[in-house]
Amino acid sequence: MTKSTKSVLLPRRIAAKLRIAGEQIRLARLRRNLPLALVAERAQCSRLTASKVESGDPTVSMGAYLRVLYALQLADDIELLARNDPLGRDLQDLQLRKRASRRDSTS
16 A cells, blocks of 8 residues: 555645745755755755755655755754744643642642
């Protein structure tokens, strides 16, 4: 049985964000005056895959996105994903407060 990669459906907002990311990658390539074929070669992927990255195609692997970023010397930008997590920090703080109040009540 083969996996259908075209069945990847994303919510519109997420698909739009992926398209924006692809456009930003494309603009980074253009600012560097690099042809798509050269970026694909450096990223060790096909020209079609590099083109799909630039269009924000959700069927392309995360690894392919990273290889293209690496080819553009932007690989460190991946570390910015989910770096600022205010909701997660608030939830963590709530848990810490609950633990502290339980400790204080048992002392």
